[in-house]
Amino acid sequence: MTTKTIKPYDLAIIGGGINGMAIARDAAGRGIKTFLCEKDDFGSATSAWSSKMIHGGLRYLEFYEFSLVRKALKERDILMKLAPHMVHEQRFILPHLEHLRPKWLIKMGLFLYDNLYKSQFMKKSSAVELKNLSIKPSFKDGFEYSDAVVDDHRLVIELAHEAKRKGAELHNYTACEKVELKEGLWHITLRTADGKTKLICAKDIVNATGPWAEKFMKEHMHLNTNKSLRLVKGSHIVIPKLYGENKAYTFQDENGRVVFTFPYLNDYTLIGTTEEEHKGDPNDATISTEETIYLKSIISEYFGKNLTNDDIVWHYSGVRPLIEETGKDNRQTTRDYSIEHLQYGNNTLINIWGGKLTTHRVLAEDVLKSLDYHKTWTATEPFANAVNFKHFAHGLINEYPFLDETTAKRLVKSYGKRSLDILKDCKKDKDLGKHYGNGLYEIEVKYLINHEWVKKPESVLLFRTKCGIGMTSSQIEEFQTAFEALINPQKEKPSAENSA
Ligand SMILES: Cc1cc2nc3c(=O)[nH]c(=O)nc-3n(C[C@H](O)[C@H](O)[C@H](O)COP(=O)(O)OP(=O)(O)OC[C@H]3O[C@@H](n4cnc5c(N)ncnc54)[C@H](O)[C@@H]3O)c2cc1C
Known part of the structure; x- marks a missing residue:
């Protein structure tokens, strides 16, 4: 076990779903020294399992939730501007x-x-x-x-790229185990996938653990709240x-x-x-x-x-x-979010309760307001990868005629402008590398490992791409073996001694 401390962060965010990642993007874009940890892969919990709609929520009108519907409809338009390749x-x-x-x-x-x-x-x-x-x-x-x-999981990854570009430090497979307030800082104990513990400190902390939020408060922070989750x-x-x-x-x-x-x-x-x-x-x-x-x-x-x-x-x-709202059934319970601001001297804890995929951006803005940052910026700055889907896909198909149309369109929808980074060294179909099935090529997998925090084969097959859904079980098995060789190339190469 190793323990290491580093210079305190301004803000630590626990949870790398859509809400945590949106807060990281917004905070880092304001020059706030931001840290985010996620116990599994980014966007692999509720934010990957939604109905994938960016919507106002027609059915909420039935319950007179006009302000939620208006807010979400406005966000729908904003997201279509920020990420036209994917929404x-x-x-x-x-x-x-x-x-x-x-x-x-x-x-x-x-x-x-x-x-x-x-x-x-x-x-x-x-x-x-x-x-x-x-x-x-x-x-x-x-x-x-x-x-x-939208592809909900890819939207989280897009936000992760943006947060990183603005300077946020992001760690997947890093669980937050304990949070204590000592000497004017939150002391946050983390456990990484290899079992090591690490200590970081931050002035303020956001609990963006989605469905784990209540448990996290009680079991990892030993604090009470009068909110509860259903x-x-x-x-x-x-x-x-x-x-x-x-x-x-x-x-x-x-x-x-x-x-x-x-x-x-x-x-x-x-x-x-x-x-x-x-x-x-x-x-x-x-x-x-x-x-x-x-x-x-x-x-x-x-x-x-x-x-x-x-x-x-x-x-x-x-x-x-x-x-939790007493007297309301699951259907009637609001889908809106609530931001709980708790102040302990100079240190703030923000709990995120509820929320929708659609409202992540404005939720993040509200969190930053609650931390006293009032100038907003995220509604108007498109993602760096944003492109017009139709035009860009058309261009990509012309430039890379050996790429089938379905794969070309999937790449543009998933990566926007960055699809050019994936394909930059490809002059002919052989340059795409091995084809694992259903349009998944070696070149994309390498990109995911090197640039999208991928550490496990399922992150490629069912999250970053959905290619695994159309692959046969033998293709999946073959891919899993190939993935190990790509992520861990030294293991596969025979040592000089053995090959002599
Ligand atoms: C079936 C279904 C359909 C939906 N459909 C829609 C829809 O169509 N449109 C829409 O707008 N919304 C929809 N939603 C709502 C939307 O998906 C959620 O509101 C949103 O994804 C919640 O995001 P989150 O970031 O709060 O939570 P999550 O995505 O769950 O993220 C929380 C993260 O915190 C991490 N975490 C927990 N504990 C720790 C710890 N100790 N240390 C580090 N990390 C930790 C978890 O691993 C997780 O990744 C739907 C939800 C469901 C379930």
């Missing part, structure tokens, strides 16, 4: 079910959705006939509206492409629960989500039989297709950290 408009179809609510009420809701914040980018909602679509012919008409979609699991299933139209669908069941279907990764349909109370560690959340049956039943009801478990190529579950 894209998606049209949603909302079939009309007379017994749930009359048309005039839906029209009014959509009017509010279009106008609570007037988007610069989104098409307005409209009434539509459903006759040429894949939904069952018994659903005759409905409405269409816009929201945006952990609500949501699961998604991925199946081979269910329909041809490039539309998402919004369905509401008899209990008012909403399920979406999205076109996903060219060849698939993503279906979710559910709401089940979760006990235990958020990392252990996994889809239950009831959730699978429920999601399959929605597809049968609306598309007339009876899915079997063999149709499910992937599934994932995440845990929402909702702020």
Whole structure:
């Protein structure tokens, strides 16, 4: 065990999900000496398991959450400006079910959705006939509206690049074990993946541990709070492409629960989500039989297709950290965040309770305001990698004709301008290196290891790229062996003595 101390930071952030990373970006951009640690990989908890929408939240209108919807709609536009390569408009179809609510009420809701914040980018909602679509012919008409979609995990990584560029120090696979206030500083004990402990100090600290926030306060800081979290699991299933139209669908069941279907990764349909109370560690959340049956039943009801478990190529579950509100069920509980500011002499502790993927930027701004930094900057400075998706993808396909179109588009959506860094030495297809399957080449994996904090094969397959979803089990096995050789090249080379 080694213990090392270094010069104090101004701000330490515990948790490298969307919220922690957004705070790191904002703080570092103001010249604040910022440290962030994440116990696993960046963005590998709740922020990787969402429905991937950057949205105002049409259904929150039902609970009169107008200010949350307005705030989130505004953020949707800001994110489309900051990261146009990765945040894209998606049209949603909302079939009309007379017994749930009359048309005039839906029209009014959509009017509010279009106008609570007037988007610069989104098409307005409209009434539509459903006759040429894949939904069952018994659903005759409905409405269409816009929201945006994003690869949630990649958005965290994009923020990590930005935070690092602005000077933040970021450490994944580094758990915060203990926090104590001594001699005017937070003393923070960390444990790295190799079992070593390290001590750092900071003037202020942010607890951005998402669904772990309450536990972290109590068990790692030994402090009390009057807030408490309700952990609500949501699961998604991925199946081979269910329909041809490039539309998402919004369905509401008899209990008012909403399920979406999205076109996903060219060849698939993503279906979710559910709401089940979760006990235990958020990392252990996994889809239950009831959730699978429920999601399959929605597809049968609306598309007339009876899915079997063999149709499910992937599934994932995440845990929402909702702020406990007595008397409200999971659906009614607010999705807004709360920032708790606790002052101990000159030192501040900020706890983040709740929140959405969509509102991470403004949440970070509110945290910095709470720390007395009032001049804002993050809404107007696009990410350094930002490019116009269509134009840039077109250019990339022309410049690298040996790259298939699907892979070229995936690279632009994932890396923006940095896709040129990945491809810079490629003159012909051989220069892409080994192809592991489903458009994943050696050159990209090397880039991920060298520039995107990747230390494990699953970070490549299921997080930074989603190529693993379309690979066969033997391709995955081969990739895992190849990955070890790439990340640890010395191990593979025979020593001079052995090869002599
Ligand atoms: C099923 C589902 C669907 C959703 N869909 C949407 C959607 O479509 N749109 C939307 O806007 N929002 C959506 N959300 C909400 C959104 O995903 C979350 O609000 C958001 O990801 C929370 O981010 P976070 O950074 O607070 O938490 P997390 O992403 O969980 O990050 C917290 C991090 O802290 C780390 N950590 C914990 N303890 C320690 C420690 N001791 N030391 C170091 N690190 C630690 C964890 O490993 C974790 O990575 C959805 C949520 C769920 C569950």
